[in-house]
Amino acid sequence: MITLNVNGRAHSVDADPETPLLYVLRDDVQLNGAKFGCGLGQCGACTVMVDGEAIFSCITPISVLQNRKITTVEGLGTAQSLGPMQRAFVAEQAAQCGYCIPGMMMRAQALLERRPAASEAEIRAALQPNLCRCGTHMRIVRAVVQAAAAIKGGGKA
Amino acid sequence: MPRTSQARCRSRARSSRGGTRFFLHKGPYRPDASKSAQWNRGAYLAEGLGHCGACHTPRNLAGAEKKREAYAGGEAEDWHAPALNAASPSPVPWTADTLHTYLRTGIAEDHAVTAGPMAEVLRNLSRAPDEDLRAIAAYVASLDVRPDEARAKQPQPREANGEAELRGKAVYAGACGDCHDRGRGVDGGALPLQLAIGLAIPTSSNLAHIIHEGIVPPDGEAGPWMPSYAGALTEDQLADLLDYLRAMAGKPAWKDARSEARKLVSGKP
Numbered sequence: 001m002i003t004l005n006v007n008g009r010a011h012s013v014d015a016d017p018e019t020p021l022l023y024v025l026r027d028d029v030q031l032n033g034a035k036f037g038c039g040l041g042q043c044g045a046c047t048v049m050v051d052g053e054a055i056f057s058c059i060t061p062i063s064v065l066q067n068r069k070i071t072t073v074e075g076l077g078t079a080q081s082l083g084p085m086q087r088a089f090v091a092e093q094a095a096q097c098g099y100c101i102p103g104m105m106m107r108a109q110a111l112l113e114r115r116p117a118a119s120e121a122e123i124r125a126a127l128q129p130n131l132c133r134c135g136t137h138m139r140i141v142r143a144v145v146q147a148a149a150a151i152k153g154g155g156k157a
Numbered sequence: 158m159p160r161t162s163q164a165r166c167r168s169r170a171r172s173s174r175g176g177t178r179f180f181l182h183k184g185p186y187r188p189d190a191s192k193s194a195q196w197n198r199g200a201y202l203a204e205g206l207g208h209c210g211a212c213h214t215p216r217n218l219a220g221a222e223k224k225r226e227a228y229a230g231g232e233a234e235d236w237h238a239p240a241l242n243a244a245s246p247s248p249v250p251w252t253a254d255t256l257h258t259y260l261r262t263g264i265a266e267d268h269a270v271t272a273g274p275m276a277e278v279l280r281n282l283s284r285a286p287d288e289d290l291r292a293i294a295a296y297v298a299s300l301d302v303r304p305d306e307a308r309a310k311q312p313q314p315r316e317a318n319g320e321a322e323l324r325g326k327a328v329y330a331g332a333c334g335d336c337h338d339r340g341r342g343v344d345g346g347a348l349p350l351q352l353a354i355g356l357a358i359p360t361s362s363n364l365a366h367i368i369h370e371g372i373v374p375p376d377g378e379a380g381p382w383m384p385s386y387a388g389a390l391t392e393d394q395l396a397d398l399l400d401y402l403r404a405m406a407g408k409p410a411w412k413d414a415r416s417e418a419r420k421l422v423s424g425k426p
Contacts, residue, residue: 061331
C-alpha cells in the first residue's frame with residue numbers, strides 16, 4: 001500500500017510501486033482530470049503538480065511520490081466554485097476539444113505559484129512542454145495572462 | 158561556497174583573455190605526411206576551427222589546455238566532455254563511421270544521443286560539408302590508439318548494493334526502465350543504459366543534467382528526445398538513481414552524485 005496525498009486528501013493505493021501516477025489517479029483515485037496523451041512525457045496532457053512543480057504524471061511512478069503533495073486540476077476548484085485559473089480558461093473560451101486543458105492549467109498554475117508576476121513571454125516559455133492539437137494556444141496564453149492578473153488582484157493562486 | 162566559484166569564473170575569464178596572448182598557436186597547420194589527406198583535413202579542422210580540444214582536453218590552473226593530456230577529457234558549461242584519446246570511456250568504442258553518423262545526426266547505433274553543449278555544436282556542424290565531417294571523424298577516431306582487443310571490453314553491470322543503490326534501482330524500474338529496457342528497436346524504446354557514456358565518465362554531472370532537464374531539441378526543431386524529471390524526483394531520489402546507474406555501468410560509485418543532485422534540484426552549490 002502506498003499513501004498518496006492528492007488535493008489535500010490521503011489515499012491509500014494498492015498498486016505496483018512502478019505504476020505511473022496517471023493510471024492511479026484515473027483508475028484508483030477516480031480523478032479523471034489528468035489525461036493520457038502519449039504516455040511518454042511528450043505532450044503534457046497528463047501534467048499535474050507535485051510539491052508545487054509541474055510534472056508528467058504518465059512517466060512518474062507512484063514509488064517516488066509517498067508523502068509528497070499532489071495537486072490535480074480538480075484541486076484548483078469545483079464546478080460550483082471555480083478557481084481563478086479555471087475561471088480565466090472559461091472566460092477566454094480557451095478550449096476547443098479540451099483534452100490538453102487540464103495539463104495546460106496545471107503547468108500554468110505551477111508557474112504562477114512560483115512567479116505570480118510572470119510575463120507573457122515567461123508564460124509561453126513555461127507552457128512549451130504542453131501541446132494543443134486544436135491550435136487554441138492564443139486563447140490559452142490569454143487565459144493564463146488573465147489568471148495571473150486575477151491572482152495578483154486578490155484571490156490566491 | 159559562492160565566493161570560491163565566482164573567483165573561479167573570474168579567473169577562467171581572465172585566463173581566456175590571457176590565453177590568447179600566451180597560448181595562441183601561430184603559423185599554418187603542418188600536414189603529417191605519414192597520414193592520409195582525409196586525416197590531415199580532419200586534424201586541420203579539429204585543431205583549428207573546430208577547436209575540439211577546447212572542451213575535450215583538460216586545462217591547467219592558468220586555463221591553458223594541457224597539451225600532454227590532449228583529448229583526455231575536459232569540461233564545458235558544467236558538463237563533462239569525455240576523453241577521445243586512449244582513455245575514452247565509451248562502452249562501445251567509436252569508429253570513424255559511428256563518429257561520422259553521430260556528428261551528422263546526433264545519434265549513432267549503440268551510442269547515447271548528443272546532449273548538453275555538444276548538441277549545439279552538432280547543430281552548427283550540420284551545415285558543414287559531409288566530407289569535412291568524415292575527415293573530422295577519421296581524425297578523432299585515430300586519437301584512441303588502443304589496439305582493438307584492448308578497446309572491446311563491454312561493461313559488466315554489477316549488482317546494486319547498499320541502500321542508496323537499491324532505492325535507485327526502484328526509481329529506475331518505475332521511471333526509466335519502461336523505455337530504456339526495451340532498446341531502440343521498439344517504438345518508444347530507448348538506449349539500454351549500460352551503453353550510455355554518461356554512466357561511464359568520471360563525474361555524474363552529465364547524467365544528472367540529462368535526467369533533470371531531459372533532452373529537448375530547440376524550439377520548433379525535431380530531434381532525439383527525453384522527458385525532463387525536474388519536479389518529479391527529489392534531490393535524494395535523483396542521487397539514488399545516479400548511484401544505481403553507476404552500478405549498472407559496473408563502475409565504482411561516484412563521489413559527486415549527492416552534490417550534483419543537490420545543485421540541480423535545490424539550486425545549491
